[in-house]
Amino acid sequence: xxxxxxxxxxxxxxxxxxxxxxxxxxxxxxxxxxxxxxxxxxxxxxxxxxxxxxxxxxxxxxxxxxxxxxxxxxxxxxxxxxxxxxxxxxxxxxxxxxxxxxxxxxxxxxxxxxxxxxxxxxxxxxxxxxxxxxxxxxxxxxxxxxxxxxxxxxxxxxxxxxxxxxxxxxxxxxxxxxxxxxxxxxxxxxxxxxxxxxxxxxxxxxxxxxxxxxxxxxxxxxxxxxxxxxxxxxxxxxxxxxxxxxxxxxxxxxxxxxxxxxxxxxxxxxxxxxxxxxxxxxxxxxxxxxxxxxxxxxxxxxxxxxxxxxxxxxxxxxxxxxxxxxxxxxxxxxxxxxxxxxxxxxxxxxxxxxxxxxxxxxxxxxxxxxxxxxxxxxxxxxxxxxx
Numbered sequence: 048x049x050x051x052x053x054x055x056x057x058x059x060x061x062x063x064x065x066x067x068x069x070x071x072x073x074x075x076x077x078x079x080x081x082x083x084x085x086x087x088x089x090x091x092x093x094x095x096x097x098x099x100x101x102x103x104x105x106x107x108x109x110x111x112x113x114x115x116x117x118x119x120x121x122x123x124x125x126x127x128x129x130x131x132x133x134x135x136x137x138x139x140x141x142x143x144x145x146x147x148x149x150x151x152x153x154x155x156x157x158x159x160x161x162x163x164x165x166x167x168x169x170x171x172x173x174x175x176x177x178x179x180x181x182x183x184x185x186x187x188x189x190x191x192x193x194x195x196x197x198x199x200x201x202x203x204x205x206x207x208x209x210x211x212x213x214x215x216x217x218x219x220x221x222x223x224x225x226x227x228x229x230x231x232x233x234x235x236x237x238x239x240x241x242x243x244x245x246x247x248x249x250x251x252x253x254x255x256x257x258x259x260x261x262x263x264x265x266x267x268x269x270x271x272x273x274x275x276x277x278x279x280x281x282x283x284x285x286x287x288x289x290x291x292x293x294x295x296x297x298x299x300x301x302x303x304x305x306x307x308x309x310x311x312x313x314x315x316x317x318x319x320x321x322x323x324x325x326x327x328x329x330x331x332x333x334x335x336x337x338x339x340x341x342x343x344x345x346x347x348x349x350x351x352x353x354x355x356x357x358x359x360x361x362x363x364x365x366x367x368x369x370x371x372x373x374x375x376x377x378x379x380x381x382x383x384x385x386x387x388x389x390x391x392x393x394x395x396x397x398x399x400x401x402x403x404x405x406x407x408x409x410x411x412x413x414x415x416x417x418x419x420x421x422x423x424x425x426x427x428x429x430x431x432x433x434x
Contacts, residue, residue, distance in 0.1 A: 059077065061077075065090075066092075066093075066404055067091070067402050067404060067406075069091065075385065076385060078387065079091070079402065080386060080399050080400070081398065082400050084284065085226070085400040087402045088285030088325055088402065088403050089334065090288075090403075091402070093328055093404075095328050096288055098324075099320045099321065099323065100317060104317055107316050109315045109316060110315070111311060112311075116315075118320060119139060119314045119319055122139075122314075122323055122326075123136075125327075126296075126322075129267060129326050130267040131271070134299050135280070135297055137294055137295075138295050138313075139292070139293070139294040139318070139319075140294055140295075140310045141293055143172055143258075143281065143282075143284055143293050144172025144173050144178075145283075145310070146172075146282060146294055146295050147176075147177040147180070148174045149308055150218070150220070150255075150281045151176040151217070151218055152308070153279060153301060154279065157217070157251060157301045157302075158249055158250065159217075160217040161215065162216040163197070163217065163219075164207065164211065165180040165182065165197070165219075165220050167198050167199065167200050167228075168231065169198070169225065169228060170182070170226055170392075171220060171255055171257075172257075176191075179191045179192065179194030182228070183392070195215075204237065207241060211245070211248040216248070216250050217251060218250060218251045218252075218279075219244075219245055221238075222269075223254065223259065223269040224259045224360055226258040228391065228392050228393075229366060229391040229392055230364065230365065230366030230391070230398065238273035239274070242277075251279060251301070252277045253281060254279070255281050256268045256282050257293070258285075258400075260284075260285065261286055261329065262334050262338055262403055263338065263363050264338070265338045265361060265362035266335065267335065268280065269361070269364075272361070278297075278301060279295050279298065282296065285325070285403075287318065288321065290317065292313075292318040329403070337405075341363060342362050344407050345410055346358065349414075352367070352418070352421070360399075365399040366391065366398055366399065367399065368396045369396075370395065373397050375424070377397060380416060380420055384420065386412075386416055
């Protein structure tokens with residue numbers, strides 16, 4: 048049986064990894080500034096993480112949610128403490144798409160309304176309602192298109208109110224720092240206005256923190272920079288450092304009942320052990336402080352790159368935007384400089400999503416490589432123009 052060919056693949060085969068480096072079978076190292084779509088939060092193969100998973104799987108890897116699992120309670124308590132979201136309730140699942148799917152479903156149950164408001168250039172996953180709330184027609188099948196979703200631009204509170212005032216919208220879902228869309232951020236004024244409108248029109252505000260959560264923005268959650276209180280917070284990616292785990296954090300105004308939500312694999316013993324170890328490392332190694340500090344040194348480097356059009360994002364969720372498509376530049380960084388970077392919906396933007404353990408010396412390596420490859424592009428362009 049062959050694999051279903053849906054992924055365009057680079058010709059790199061990782062064999063093992065440690066902290067911010069990935070290695071192939073020949074021992075060639077690659078500086079990982081992408082973390083497999085922002086998944087690697089505490090660094091590859093962190094000893095605390097490896098020990099937690101190894102120890103847990105030797106005892107009990109899985110049982111369903113039909114029994115008591117004290118690890119879920121430990122995780123909810125540790126997450127509440129570290130995030131500061133003490134009053135929320137936790138529902139665990141296995142991925143970001145599943146988290147957003149449950150968030151939207153729960154909002155619809157809570158409000159008894161069916162429409163969703165999302166934002167231009169959003170990405171919330173590939174499942175039914177989550178993909179319908181994603182601004183990419185190419186990945187929305189006719190089945191998904193049955194969902195009723197309105198898309199508006201960031202900062203347009205007037206358009207938001209015009210839609211919410213119809214009293215048909217169950218949820219507004221927002222990435223305070225957009226990921227796949229290209230690292231655009233909303234302002235604090237807009238976020239606060241959005242929160243007020245949601246309260247006014249009985250609409251659940253969902254903060255999609257799948258990519259930006261768990262310290263990546265420098266705060267535990269990106270929305271916390273704007274001092275708002277979402278109804279639901281969706282989490283995944285960096286939560287498990289590579290182990291499939293996700294969840295939604297639910298404001299106490301939204302009530303639970305047996306059977307309202309459910310999952311087979313969500314919150315299993317291994318997933319909880321992985322997530323607990325991630326929280327332990329984030330706290331003990333002060334990785335949120337590191338994200339803020341490394342952001343400042345990143346800015347210092349990036350401001351010296353004359354070819355840049357814009358620096359986007361915050362913390363260690365970053366984008367470098369140029370005035371030209373970056374596909375060739377990214378390939379050269381990968382194959383010539385041995386550096387992983389990411390793409391986005393914006394063809395002119397490189398996404399930078401490294402492990403939160405990154406150090407200044409890794410920025411030195413990256414920007415030296417970037418300057419070199421930009422000069423190569425410039426020389427190639429000049430040569431072609433001359434001939």
